[in-house]
Amino acid sequence: AQTVTQSQPEMSVQEAETVTLSCTYDTSESDYYLFWYKQPPSRQMILVIRQEAYKQQNATENRFSVNFQKAAKSFSLKISDSQLGDAAMYFCATSLLSGNTPLVFGKGTRLSVIA
């Protein structure tokens, strides 16, 4: 079974600063995906960034990047140059690499951005 742990229920960051959200996971699979999803208040969840576990290079999407440490089963999200629109719940999730399988989510981290 796969499990995901997010140990920071809430985080805050000053606008234009950088923040890192933590995530650890456990899986018996050798190949899997890792994801960060963003859920803005009263809006639907959207994918922020995705990492295939067999790829050593950390994924990057504009201001969002990950630090993937496979041996430590750690998958943190770094948001650079934070913007007010980044305020949301952020969920770390994992799924099997076979593709298009159900996601297992953490409990989420609520990010506040201070102007």
Added chain:
Amino acid sequence: DTGVSQNPRHKITKRGQNVTFRCDPISEHNRLYWYRQTLGQGPEFLTYFQNEAQLEKSRLLSDRFSAERPKGSFSTLEIQRTEQGDSAMYLCASSLGEGALNEQFFGPGTRLTVL
């Protein structure tokens, strides 16, 4: 195509009543997923479909829950004899089929309140 849609957005019902939710996925997506999200938690997987075939059901899906996707397009989730513990946000997601990039697109959810 404007994305995954869900109806109704909100549903208030009395304990013991039956409710049905509908999800319309992105038109070319073969896979459709149902998740449940309670306050302060991440989404939890309930069930998913490949076209009209139901591939997997979570242990969370009690006998009072049933899901269908009769023509491989929209899906319905029915809860019979609702209980207060069923109060939650019910999320639907869809994705392309096997072998494609594993990104699930989420709908806005149906918020169920059982009185």
